[in-house]
Amino acid sequence: MNVQSKPPATPLIQLRGIHKHYGDYHALRGIDLEIRQGEFFSLLGPSGCGKTTLLRTIAGFEQPSSGQLVIDGKDMSGVPPNHRPTNMVFQSYAIFPHLTVAENVGFGLRRDPRPKEQRARAVAEALEMVGLGGYGNRAAHALSGGQRQRVALARALILKPKVLLLDEPLSALDKKLRENMQVELIRLQRNVGITFILVTHDQEEALVMSDRIAVMFEGAIGQMADPETLYRRPNSRRVAEFIGKMNLLPAEVGMEGNRIVVEVAGLGRGAVEPDQAPGGVIEGNSTVGIRPETLSLLFPGETTDRRVAEGVVDEVVYYGDMTYYDVRIPGVEEPLTISMKNLIGRPVLDVGTPTKVAWDERSLVVLSR
Amino acid sequence: MSIFDRSPQARTAALLSPPFLYSLLLLALPLVAIVLISFWTQTGLDFDTTFTLANYRAIFTQPQYILGNAQNWGVIPVSLFVSATVTAITVVLAYPVAYFVSFVVDPSRKSLWLFLITIPFWSSYLIRVFLWKVILGFNGVINTGLQALGVIREPLEFLLYNLASVIITMAHAYAVFAILPIYVALEKIDRSLLEASQDLGESRFSTFLRVTLPLSVPGIVGAVLIVFIPTIGDYVTPQLMLGAGGRLVANTIQTQFFKGNDAPLGAALSIVTMLMVGIISLVFLFLNRRWLRGRS
Numbered sequence: 001m002n003v004q005s006k007p008p009a010t011p012l013i014q015l016r017g018i019h020k021h022y023g024d025y026h027a028l029r030g031i032d033l034e035i036r037q038g039e040f041f042s043l044l045g046p047s048g049c050g051k052t053t054l055l056r057t058i059a060g061f062e063q064p065s066s067g068q069l070v071i072d073g074k075d076m077s078g079v080p081p082n083h084r085p086t087n088m089v090f091q092s093y094a095i096f097p098h099l100t101v102a103e104n105v106g107f108g109l110r111r112d113p114r115p116k117e118q119r120a121r122a123v124a125e126a127l128e129m130v131g132l133g134g135y136g137n138r139a140a141h142a143l144s145g146g147q148r149q150r151v152a153l154a155r156a157l158i159l160k161p162k163v164l165l166l167d168e169p170l171s172a173l174d175k176k177l178r179e180n181m182q183v184e185l186i187r188l189q190r191n192v193g194i195t196f197i198l199v200t201h202d203q204e205e206a207l208v209m210s211d212r213i214a215v216m217f218e219g220a221i222g223q224m225a226d227p228e229t230l231y232r233r234p235n236s237r238r239v240a241e242f243i244g245k246m247n248l249l250p251a252e253v254g255m256e257g258n259r260i261v262v263e264v265a266g267l268g269r270g271a272v273e274p275d276q277a278p279g280g281v282i283e284g285n286s287t288v289g290i291r292p293e294t295l296s297l298l299f300p301g302e303t304t305d306r307r308v309a310e311g312v313v314d315e316v317v318y319y320g321d322m323t324y325y326d327v328r329i330p331g332v333e334e335p336l337t338i339s340m341k342n343l344i345g346r347p348v349l350d351v352g353t354p355t356k357v358a359w360d361e362r363s364l365v366v367l368s369r
Numbered sequence: 370m371s372i373f374d375r376s377p378q379a380r381t382a383a384l385l386s387p388p389f390l391y392s393l394l395l396l397a398l399p400l401v402a403i404v405l406i407s408f409w410t411q412t413g414l415d416f417d418t419t420f421t422l423a424n425y426r427a428i429f430t431q432p433q434y435i436l437g438n439a440q441n442w443g444v445i446p447v448s449l450f451v452s453a454t455v456t457a458i459t460v461v462l463a464y465p466v467a468y469f470v471s472f473v474v475d476p477s478r479k480s481l482w483l484f485l486i487t488i489p490f491w492s493s494y495l496i497r498v499f500l501w502k503v504i505l506g507f508n509g510v511i512n513t514g515l516q517a518l519g520v521i522r523e524p525l526e527f528l529l530y531n532l533a534s535v536i537i538t539m540a541h542a543y544a545v546f547a548i549l550p551i552y553v554a555l556e557k558i559d560r561s562l563l564e565a566s567q568d569l570g571e572s573r574f575s576t577f578l579r580v581t582l583p584l585s586v587p588g589i590v591g592a593v594l595i596v597f598i599p600t601i602g603d604y605v606t607p608q609l610m611l612g613a614g615g616r617l618v619a620n621t622i623q624t625q626f627f628k629g630n631d632a633p634l635g636a637a638l639s640i641v642t643m644l645m646v647g648i649i650s651l652v653f654l655f656l657n658r659r660w661l662r663g664r665s
Binding site for chain 1: 564566583
């Protein structure tokens with residue numbers, strides 16, 4: 001069930017017990033991580049969680065206070081950034097303003113033994129690859145944000161690194177461009193087959209792009225899994241709240257034999273499978289989570305064989321394709337958020353409308369931690 | 370009605386007129402006067418105002434001004450040489466200081482360092498020149514020190530009253546003017562560019578050559594101009610450091626106006642010097658703009 005259970009012989013990158021202190025500040029608290037060749041790996045977390053520090057440690061701009069970093073079988077302690085098989089796309093893109101686009105892309109080729117014409121061709125090909133064919137002679141400062149990012153990508157990929165490190169590469173772009181670039185980056189990564197490590201605070205971006213995601217909080221990894229597991233089976237309240245929208249409900253959790261039984265205040269009692277408690281079970285007062293899209297409102301005339309709770313619409317947020325309802329249910333402290341597709345013939349309910357909420361114990365996640 | 374109630378144009382004019390009048394009276398008018406006088410002839414205490422190019426002819430034909438002779442260079446080439454040397458020394462010495470303050474000093478200490486660098490300004494320029502005389506002179510600090518140590522028996526005479534002493538004094542006096550523009554240019558360099566260069570395979574040293582140095586060129590050009598232009602016009606330092614016989618163009622001009630009683634020739638010398646400095650400055654500005662455009 002866990003993706004980590006079938007790793008190849010040796011992973012490309014291994015981090016063992018990486019700690020980083022800045023004076024009294026403990027930025028990284030024992031990071032253990034293995035990243036496979038060809039993987040699109042994301043470090044996701046709120047600002048200040050240490051994800052950028054970790055990326056910069058892999059790049060060689062930060063030295064870990066303790067722990068070991070191995071890339072491609074070689075220990076990286078004391079190896080400066082210019083001797084590591086990694087290249088980075090910086091958050092600011094770090095395009096050299098005194099050079100042309102082609103000179104920027106060819107910057108790292110100075111020691112390349114190939115003759116000048118071949119290097120020029122490599123630069124042209126790299127620009128072609130990121131969709132900037134023919135831009136070589138432009139001045140770097142005349143580029144737009146999206147173009148700068150492509151130059152930064154071409155400049156790093158032309159060196160054929162073992163690992164490409166991306167530090168929030170899309171955060172400076174507007175929404176449309178960002179979504180296009182996400183798709184392009186995935187395609188690019190599949191084509192070149194290089195391992196990508198992406199740092200982002202945007203959970204949606206991480207879910208869309210990654211093979212695997214490590215969610216970080218306060219210098220430690222909270223959960224590491226593929227996007228679907230992370231979304232459906234978060235192992236703690238923090239991960240559940242950080243990724244997507246999650247209703248958190250107080251519940252009484254207990255074991256009956258090897259069955260997990262939950263008593264959710266206001267909704268009722270149900271049994272859940274062990275994989276619905278990925279963070280483990282602590283008996284007693286606890287929390288369960290349920291995603292808005294796994295709940296549904298019963299519109300007039302609809303019936304269901306799922307369990308039903310009665311409530312009143314408290315808030316309506318209309319998104320076009322979806323409508324988010326907050327429904328107040330007697331006995332439930334916070335209103336439940338429910339997302340409904342706006343299908344044909346389905347009305348948008350008004351605030352104050354009495355309604356029925358269908359739910360299913362199979363979509364509960366026990367969040368003891 | 371206060372000036373803030375008027376139209377933006379009127380407000381601009383009102384705010385600009387005092388400095389404008391000031392520069393008109395103290396900069397433009399004297400300049401026009403100098404240009405006019407350079408085409409006149411001195412007659413005792415008065416001027417013969419008939420237009421003549423005689424002053425310029427003298428400058429371009431007599432050996433002491435530009436052409437020089439077998440023994441001596443003309444005074445303008447010597448002055449240009451001295452200023453160029455001072456500029457080169459100052460900028461080369463100022464760069465590491467600016468680099469240190471910008472890249473090595475802790476950000477919270479930078480303003481303290483800049484303050485320390487400006488400390489020489491707390492004593493007057495004249496006093497600093499005299500101090501160099503005390504240090505370099507016949508019975509100066511260096512000579513008596515070396516004699517006391519037994520390194521030399523007779524005082525070294527090459528220390529004072531020659532071009533080297535002028536260059537040393539000026540290079541010290543103008544150091545701050547060179548440090549500040551270079552510092553500002555270095556501060557403006559995005560530090561992630563340096564990391565990007567290292568990430569792309571360059572060592573720290575080659576990163577300096579390929580990224581830091583080219584990006585600090587505007588600061589270097591600024592420093593060159595700020596040092597070069599005033600050192601050409603500095604007549605106090607050559608007057609004091611060269612002794613009785615020594616002449617650079619600035620004190621030659623001063624002599625023409627006062628002791629020599631030939632203001633038109635002095636004016637013409639001023640114009641010629643100004644034009645030369647102007648041309649050299651324009652060349653530097655042009656180089657700087659070419660650089661900033663991005664070379665392709």
